[in-house]
Amino acid sequence: MDKQFWVTIRENKYAFPEGQDLTALTDELFSYIPSTDPDLRDGIAYEIFANWIETEPYQADQLRGYLKRLLENLQVGLGETDSDSVFGRAFSVLFLAEVIHRDNQQPYLDPHEVTETLERVLAYLTAERDPRGYVPVKGWAHALAHTADTLMVFARSPHLDEAGLIRILKAIYEKMQAATGWIYVHGEDDRLARAVVTAFARETLTLDQIKNWLEVFSAGWKNAWTDEGQTRAYFNTRNLLRAIHIRTLSVKDLPRKEELSALILDAMTSMRPF
Missing domain, CATH: 1.20.58 (Methane Monooxygenase Hydroxylase; Chain G, domain 1)
Structure with a gap:
């Protein structure tokens, strides 16, 4: 689809377009996650997915598939400090927040799936080396802030017990106290x-x-x-x-x-x- 197709959806308050396939359109949105076009990546892909996951009939298997794909995206270019790969990671972790939020509202994940996903997000938090917030022309990277948003959603999960909350707090402290440039x-x-x-x-x-x-x-x-x-x-x-x-x-x-x-x-x- 061309960009105007998506702009029209946004202008129509994210209403799902008649006659279109939800899976196909969502797959296309996911393909925009690593884009260096900030409007395509943030204003279209993220905003539309964040709205559709609240309103459209995604099935549990679909959502599990998205979870797997997003976790895999967190490994792409991990360790690089000044490359465009950060956009894919930073927005994948933000998309993850929406997938976990859906489970908080309408449970479809088993408790062990939530805790295993949390552990992988915490490992990503530790390993991410690109600290940039706003990147001129290309827009927000903001990997740490987006990870924080996802951890906030995890902190609301009914599947997380005392140990899970302590893991979140410990990882946040360790990230911030590490010597850095x-x-x-x-x-x-x-x-x-x-x-x-x-x-x-x-x-x-x-x-x-x-x-x-x-x-x-x-x-x-x-x-x-x-x-x-x-x-x-x-x-x-x-x-x-x-x-x-x-x-x-x-x-x-x-x-x-x-x-x-x-x-x-x-x-x-x-x-x-x-």
């Missing part, structure tokens, strides 16, 4: 904070468990100023804590808000790079 400036900390506070809101984790997680933020920063990579990691981690605190205060009716706020403030004041 990059300070995240495109809202990645805010997106990660949404995932963290979503996990807090479940009340599956005790305050002691959350406190134990927050306490690791204060360790290992002595003399961070002497190493540029560690200095950047310090600011990334500090910014994450600040974003978590702001998110905690801003979420209406968040359970245990005062206790969580106090724990986060303690962690923030304990981060000392000297």
